[in-house]
Amino acid sequence: MNRPSDWSLVWGQIRYQNKIFWRTPVAAFFTLVFPLMFLLVFTVIFGNDEIPDLGVTTAQFYAPALAVFGAVSATYTNLAIGTAIARDLGILKRIRGTPLPPWAYLAGRIGSAAYLAAIAAVIMLGVGILVFGVEVYPETLPSLVVTFAVGVACWSSLGMLAAAVSPSGDSAPAVTNATLLPLAFISDVFIPPGPDTPVWLDTVGNIFPLKPFVVAFQDAFTPQVAATTDSWLGHMHWAELGVMVAWGVAGILLALRLFRWEPKGGERVGKPAPVTADKG
Amino acid sequence: MRVPPAIEARRLHKWYGDVHAVDAVNLTIDEGEVFCLLGPNGAGKSTTVEILEGHRPRSSGEVSVLGYDPQTGGRPFRERIGIVLQQQAVEDVLTVREALELYASMFPKQRSVDELIDVVGLRPKAKRRIRTLSGGQRRRLELALGMVGDPDVLFLDEPTTGFDPSARRQAWTVVEGLSSLGKTVLLTTHYMDEAQNLADRVAVISAGNIIAEGTPATVGGRGSAASRISFRVSANRPFDLPDDLSVDRTEDGELTVTTTDPTRDLYRLTGWALDAGFNLDRLEVRQPSLEDVYLELIGEEAGE
Missing domain, CATH: 3.30.70 (Alpha-Beta Plaits)
Incomplete structure (x- = not known):
């Protein structure tokens, strides 16, 4: 018998998840268009001049920050909501009854989310570069790519954890928004860091994996940072990468422990219905 | 040489907390048989079937399906069974054909997607998204999804609930076709005519117990009543x-x-x-x- 290879199974799942994404306009809008609207709004409100404390233009600051935000939406938010809804609908249970290895299904979901995260970032940076004159520095590109890969992996694993702990598909958006949005406000996504930021808030931001993602990614777009060294290895943000790796590993381990393939109450608890003499 | 039964359960128990959902059930279903489990809601039908499918762990007892323990059979076991559950969705933005192709790709043995579309009568809907199908058409798609891996054992949990009479006849023809190919079918249903028409043998389950078993013509002393x-x-x-x-x-x-x-x-x-x-x-x-x-x-x- 020709058992399909693991690779072809995962690839098939990625393609199928992508297809579903493109056919779900709401998800596509929030992942790809919504962060772009922030960029437009910020550059209109603040003008695309230099931000005094940072020495970079508004777009040079926000395009990478929002690219990270889009990538986190594509992985964390989408994975959590999509997976929790699929569980509510019984799709996960159906998958469990097929020979598809469970890991291949989850790998397909994550692979698709990572692909969409990359698209979201490319669109954001593309608009930034072409419309708002955002500049890139070749010596920081390796750091940019590594940061992005590690960040996406970290937030995919946290997305699976959020799916695992969300009681239902209805509550998954609440779980993700209640965690991601407050974090975004203290992680240099919407508000540039200034001299007045309290130290403790800075510390809190650094503990969670969003600010390290944003800072490491933004630094690749900061000319003052780019000028410090020509060595691409010297641009790597080891501390920030370490924080994301730690969160990612902890997230996926917890997710694997807590993951459910059936909706809550799937183990049908309760008394059997009384026996009646009707046709039922 | 005696052919081992396709499905066998010995002293099968399932507890949900204090509720004894399945109470010492014994079942022997031979290869090629269409076996029907009848019983009121909450009698333990679905729990029994889900244990046999590997969806649910048992509390105690012995279970063998195609020689596998469903709980530990894993991928080789799932490659040989097909499952049509009661409440089970499929991503409804896919088309009928896409869904069948996707699920077929998971199995080493596959039935032709084109043939299946015809078998369940969804040819006019093959290129439509699943969300545009009627309830009965969706159930027929699920029947097709259950058969897409050319299973040796097919589990059908109330497969025709909500069907109109002609769709039910069509589904029955499909099941008869399977049994003529030597496949084993375990069916649960609320419809007595369905059991009468399809089943080689029926068992009546009530409060977790099998209270009668036999052919549709003789079960419960019907032959001599x-x-x-x-x-x-x-x-x-x-x-x-x-x-x-x-x-x-x-x-x-x-x-x-x-x-x-x-x-x-x-x-x-x-x-x-x-x-x-x-x-x-x-x-x-x-x-x-x-x-x-x-x-x-x-x-x-x-x-x-």
């Missing part, structure tokens, strides 16, 4: 019925003879009518239906 001869007498004068028949009379004038020997009693009755010059109107001899037997069985269990 009393028949009912009902009729009316159109007579313009008083009459006495033969006194060796026990006759019940209803208010609207229908007469009923309950008998375990319908051949003799019918002969007595018609002989008497001919001799007396009476007509027996609306004469009918009725075996108890599967439904009569079923209702009596689960009624007894409920202590009625």
Whole structure:
């Protein structure tokens, strides 16, 4: 018998998840268009001049920050909501009854989310570069790519954890928004860091994996940072990468422990219905 | 050499907390058999089936499906079974064909997607998104999804609930086709005619116990149960019925003879009518239906 290879199974799942994404306009809008609207709004409100404390233009600051935000939406938010809804609908249970290895299904979901995260970032940076004159520095590109890969992996694993702990598909958006949005406000996504930021808030931001993602990614777009060294290895943000790796590993381990393939109450608890003499 | 049964359960128990959902169930289903599990809601049908599918762990007992323990059989086991559950969705932004191709790609053995689309009668909908299908069409798609890996054992949990009569006939034809290919089918249903038409054997489950088992024609003593001869007498004068028949009379004038020997009693009755010059109107001899037997069985269990 020709058992399909693991690779072809995962690839098939990625393609199928992508297809579903493109056919779900709401998800596509929030992942790809919504962060772009922030960029437009910020550059209109603040003008695309230099931000005094940072020495970079508004777009040079926000395009990478929002690219990270889009990538986190594509992985964390989408994975959590999509997976929790699929569980509510019984799709996960159906998958469990097929020979598809469970890991291949989850790998397909994550692979698709990572692909969409990359698209979201490319669109954001593309608009930034072409419309708002955002500049890139070749010596920081390796750091940019590594940061992005590690960040996406970290937030995919946290997305699976959020799916695992969300009681239902209805509550998954609440779980993700209640965690991601407050974090975004203290992680240099919407508000540039200034001299007045309290130290403790800075510390809190650094503990969670969003600010390290944003800072490491933004630094690749900061000319003052780019000028410090020509060595691409010297641009790597080891501390920030370490924080994301730690969160990612902890997230996926917890997710694997807590993951459910059936909706809550799937183990049908309760008394059997009384026996009646009707046709039922 | 004896062929091992396709499905076997010995002293199967399932507890949900204090609730004994499945209580010492024994089942033996041979290869190629269509076996039907009947029972009221909450009787333990679905729990039993889900344990056999590997969806649910058992509390105790032995289970073997195609020689695998469903709980540990994993991928090799799932490559050989097909499951059609009651509440199970598929991403409805996919088309019928896309969904079938996706699920087929997971199996080493596959049935042709084109053939399956025809088998379940969804040819006109093949390129439509699943969300545009009617409820009955979706269930037929699920039937096709259950068969896409060319399974040796197919589990059908109430496969035709909500079907219109012609769609049900069509689904029955599909199941008959499977059994003619030597596939084993375990079916649960609420519909007695479905069991009657499809099943080689049926078992009635109530409160977690199998209370009767047999062919649709004999289950619960149906083969030897009393028949009912009902009729009316159109007579313009008083009459006495033969006194060796026990006759019940209803208010609207229908007469009923309950008998375990319908051949003799019918002969007595018609002989008497001919001799007396009476007509027996609306004469009918009725075996108890599967439904009569079923209702009596689960009624007894409920202590009625």
